[in-house]
Amino acid sequence: MVEVQLDTDYKYPQGLLIAFSACTTVLVAVHLFALMISTCILPHIEAVSNIHNLNSVSESPHERLHHYIEMAWGFSNALGILLFLAEVVLLCWVKFMPLGTGKSEAPTSQPATGEGAQQGWSAALVSTMIMVPFGLIFIIFALHFYRSLLGHKTDRHRQELEELNKIKFQLDGENTVVQVC
Template identity: 50%
Template sequence: MSQSGDGLHTPGYLAWRKLQLSRAKLKASSKTSALLSGFAMVAMVEVQLNSDTQVPEEMLIAFAVCTTLLVAVHMLALMISTCILPNIEAVCNLHSISLVHESPHERLHWYIEVAWAFSTLLGLLLFLLEIAILCWVKFYDFSQIAAWSACIVLIPVLIIFLAFAIHFYRSLVTHKYEVTVSGIRELELLKEQIESSDAEGGRNNGMNILQGNTHIV
């Protein structure tokens, strides 16, 4: 949808941008959740455990709990995305800014944010933990060095992942703050312009009245 430069900061266009952002978040959440939950289910089904395995029972319990949490978190995110996304898509496909208020993205804002957080942050952390536990369960009977090697490789990846997540969310919050401050300044300037124009109009009306009275006298 094309907009002129003057209309980029109107309330209607800003609401349309927020609608598109909610739509993109739900699409990304649904795709990521479906993919990672499928991988987790395949990993749990395909893992081969012998009756005489040396894997500690605590490790098996951790694997079962982590897999269950991973699938449950992604299924919750997928359910939220599947329920809300069609209603947003129906409004977006009309390509009309005047119909933005008919979309439920404002009322269901927190559900959209929960789906986004579960799918990207919590879900990916659980997936990395799942890989580490799966390496122990798979390689414990054959080579503990291989299991330790997998954990050593995953530790810096996890650190980089957390550092990027923190930096990304801090940058996003800073950007939203700057945009909000800029919008408030624009509103203050607009208010000052309106007040100055009203004051000037009042002075002009007063001068006209005085001139009229002078002519009458």
Template identity: 50%
Template sequence: MANQHSVQALSWRRLYLSRAKLKASNRTSALLAGFAMVALVEIQLDQDEIPTGLMVAFSVCTTLLVVVHMFALLISTCILPNIEAVSNVHNVNAVNESPHDSLHCYIEMAWAFSTIFGIVFFLLDIILLSWVKFHMYRYAAIASTAIAIPVLIILCIFAVNFYRNLVAHKYERSTRGLEELESMAVELDNGGSKSTPDEEGRESHVIQHV
């Protein structure tokens, strides 16, 4: 019974974590994709003075930014209602009806697209936008680039360290869980091999009759 409760608690924890990731991905993707669309529509361009390569780089980066966030928004919008419906049910066994385990790869994909790739493309878009907007004022564009590039490098280092620590934490928890399951299996085997007093009495009674 205790083992069953621990399994149910772990399942509910994964459900709430998946729901939180989808909500964060939904909000972040909607915000950053909206910003990219506004920047693409409202920017004033002088096509005679802006280099063609810079225009192509800006349009490609902005398109990738919108596509990545729209993909994360699509995944979160499709999966989140099913998880919300289960999380609002006050029943311990209702967690088995949630698709958070079977769709775990899509949830992680939405989280990665919204937080890692989406923010990287967002910073790159800011750099390109500064060069497109201030192409006549190179010092302003250089200043913006000098600020954004260190932030981008720090973000990549933080993401790598964060996911390494997260994977190490999950591995440690999984190892601990396997050790607990092995100890419980050993205890069950030892308990099953031992006869209870009633069983011993019945066995001696049978032996006497034989």
């Protein structure tokens, strides 16, 4: 994370500081949550991987906590990256807004009219304009990737059901059909 040294002579907009503070806090909390889940579940996965008993796999906590693990992965990768992109934009606004206001000028929450102030606002605006397309590209990629994973998982389960149906037919000698969507 970046150590932020705020300009004490500049009156930042309250909404900007609240947004920056909240984004930073949630970003750290999301990654710590994912780290905690990963740290807690890893010993169980390693213990089960060393045992050659199939029953121990189904009894392992990583199977029961599968939804929490996926949630932590999603928070860390999807939400965490989006929060990080937002953090960079907010950081640019916090750091560049005070530029050019000067110590003798009365601090305001509106951009000052000097050339230096215009440069600060321009720098913050450019960082926002650069980050927005990257955020959109990330969201589109994440949705496409997730959709591809779900498609693969669905196809795999469909194949497994078809194989089980074939095995059942061979064992029963009957022509019973399991409907596969």
